[in-house]
Amino acid sequence: MRAREQKREISAAKGGMMLVVKQYRCTHSSTCICMKGHLSEDAIFLVFQHLNWNPRLIAAMSCVCKWFDEVAKRVLWKEFCRTRAPKMMLDLQSSGSHSVDGNWKALGKLLIYCSGCSKGGLFNTIHIPGHFVYRTRFSRTSGKSFLIPQCRTDVLYVSDPCEHLDQGEEGDVGFFRGVFKSFSFSRVRKMLIDRQAKFHPTEVCPYCKAKLWSMLQANMIPRSASCRLGAYDDCIEYYVCLNGHMLGISTLLPLSDSEEVSELE
Template sequence: MSESKRVRVDPVTDGSEPNELGIFNERVLVLVFESIKWDLPTLCKTASVCRKLRALTMRLLWREMCVYRAPRMVSALTNGGPSSRVAGGWLALAKLLFFCCGCDSTRNFQVGRTIPGHFVKESRFSKTSGRSFLTRTCRSDLLYVSDPCEHAKTDQEEDLGVYRGIFGRFLKSRTRACLVGRGLELEERVRCPYCGARLDNYNEKVDENRM
């Protein structure tokens, strides 16, 4: 991807100390990862070297990786502004891009066996696909949804497709207003595998005429 086509949320500012050299220099690290196209395994290993590199990765490198891998989605989620923040943090967004959390049974959704999570080499997220998950009155909301990650089940069952998605400005969305208005309960003991937030119970029976 050429520099002219990259969508940058916020220019990289060299926050390194004047005497920081080598791998602790932010500018050097960004240039190195740009040269290897923000390779995910290398970035994970870098974050595990020491606390200083972990802090630098959390503050800067995860953001830069997300901007490189999904520039349009990041621009839409941040409203193209200079704040450079997303709900849940950049690490959560990076995990969403490249990790399928698998599936386990809940009180409203039963699977024959637990499907473990796993990394994926690449993902395509689309707000057009996201609209298909929204009711008619909520289709002005911004929702990005991935292509399904297919998981084989037993011989008698069809494959299970696991989707991943992220809302933009969820607190102000019509979807949230609808959920709050219906008083839907949160799932017991279930949290988002990416940001840790409690999950709304979308499986409660609702009156479709009010959607």
Template sequence: MSANQRPRPSEETDSSDESGILNERVLVLVFEFLKWDIHSLCQTASVSRRLRAISKRILWKNLCFYRAPRMVGALTGQVSSNVRIGGGWPALAKLLYFCCGCQSTRNFPINEQLPGHFVNATRFSKTSGQSFLTKKCRGDLLYVSDPCEHPPTGAREDDLGIYRGVFRGFNRSRTRACLISRQVALEESTRCPYCRVRVWSMTAARLIPRSAAKRLGSDGGLEYFVCLNGHFYGACWLVPLSSEEEEEEDDEEV
């Protein structure tokens, strides 16, 4: 063999870069065995750029379908294996598993900031979502969670409820069209806790129907935001309820 000749890499060498933990199929099988544990996936995605890319392209999507198959199927239409979702799969996964906490705003003042935290299970409902849409926007599909209850802060005796949700196809939604037609300005200093893009205040837009407070079991003190990608989050003061509503067939606990 001359000095200018180089050996061709064998098939074993070609496949070695995707062996073991870097093999996408192996990773999927590992996380299926782990029942798509969110903490393990977060740690895996932070190991290297390559694992982060694989997680972003494959693993986060699979986790979302595992956690909430009916809800995610309705959001995407399940048109193909390469389907995309507004804001990306990591942002939707965070929304499914993470209560974003609450900080004081001009329309919803609180005495102290509440940090975000992981939650064990959350019921998301498109029936609840309809309660957050004005009559002109009832054709939109919006999933909203039950409030994550937090102890009272300051002089308030009511619990603080923090809720979150997501629109299907927000760019084509009536809600977005209504915000644009009303020339509602995006918030200057507030960013979506799930995808970090700018948000609209639905309180400032005067697009909060009375049915929202009734659905939440609130005394009317509430606010929520919608980001450019269709992620939805807010807070309210909860009053004690004498009875709980029965779960609808369209609801999903995740």
């Protein structure tokens, strides 16, 4: 059985040191059912393991109280990510870290949620609501196509585009998302800082709420990205947040044109 992870704080007291277990208090009223006691983390782990780490149920449980939310962030979302994308998670943690940049909840959301866009937001030309997707393939090989040559030693996983067809004058639109491995040590981050790239003044990452750099403004979008997506060269844009989450949009070529691009590659 999985050993219970406990957070402890050391508090100084007269006459010596005393171990104090960190308490998680319910943020609901005194009549909330949560006040009657919690299941152990071991029991919660086994229940959600039986449920195959259902993300909707994890999200629902997180809303019950602060204690459940902490367990979900620390344990359940981590196991969901490991189950949904085991090879990808193994690679992201191969540097020896027990966590990932940002947090497990943010990464779990990135795996299954297309952020869409709204007028006046990051991609302000059209309004397409964000939505959950059943399954998306993330590729490390595809990620290389989104990096300029100086940065191709970085590891970036990028999803297949989530296609939204017939968007009026915008045509066929594709949203894509991704995540860097060890972004704080990446060449992309260093180059963004060296180029004094500016953060977006109002918008933040929809997955972790961190500030966003525009790769378009930093002139760091290679032509290979549009080839990989089957998109027009001048109609692709993406952002990277401080935690290494990437989200972008492209205007997709008609199917016949996409086939021609593939042949050229």
